[in-house]
Amino acid sequence: MTKQPPKSLLKSALDILREAASGNPYASQAQLARATGESEANISRWLNGSATPTLRKLEPVLTALGVRIVLPYGAAARTEAVGEQSNTTLPLKQRAGFMALPMLGEVGADKPLPALIQKPEDWLMVQRELAPPSAVVLKVSEHERSMLPRICPGDMLLVDTAKKIPISERDVYLVREPKRQGGNHLLRRVVVRKNGRQTFVLFYADNTAEGYAPLLYDLSHYENGDIHNAVKGKVILRLTSQV
DSSP states (O other): OOOOOOHHHHHHHHHHHHHHHHTOTTOOHHHHHHHHOOOHHHHHHHHHTSOOOOHHHHHHHHHHTTOEEEOOOOTTOEEEEOSTTTTOBOOOOTTSOEEEEEEEEEESSSSOOOOOOSSOSEEEEEEGGGOOTTEEEEEEOTTOOTTTTTSOTTOEEEEETTOOSOOOTTSOEEEEOOGGGTOOEEEEEEEEEEETTEEEEEEEOSOGGGTOOOEEEEGGGSGGGOGGGTEEEEEEEEEEOOO
């Protein structure tokens, strides 16, 4: 028997539907009905809360609005803490409340990530107790192997964008190279060192066997010499299908 998603997840999906529809002047109920083949009456009831669809019914309407929801569970999926609590496996609870976090794209795709936008097209549903409101979601590119075996290609990562000051060398951060080096976003551990008036940031990977060498930058190479322009957030959780 197929496991049904928690009701709280469906409620969060409906909230996204209402927000997306209200902010789109080209998505009237009649237009959504024509685009999806669903009846206008049903869409009206879903929007006003008098009826609740299944996720299968809801998905084409969200797609018509340019919104995609990624469900964070499956037969082989696991949610794990990263960093100080890296050996902790966090089971998804069927009755937990869910929140929708914006997905910013792939890290390790040899290009900078887009800036956080107000209405991203993709969302990941995550238990509220696992993620702060300042979290965003990244997918690890199939070519990104720098943090093996801790973080694997295809993993989805929750990054807390409020945590930009490196504290422990055991933690993994989303970092950005200086613009003169391309400004690419990477996954690395971080060490900050001072030498007189100069401050340096050292980014280093776990998978040195495949040639991921440490990267050392003078913090003055970043805008305003600000550490927040070098470290963009702390990786707090990963969703993985690795056994």
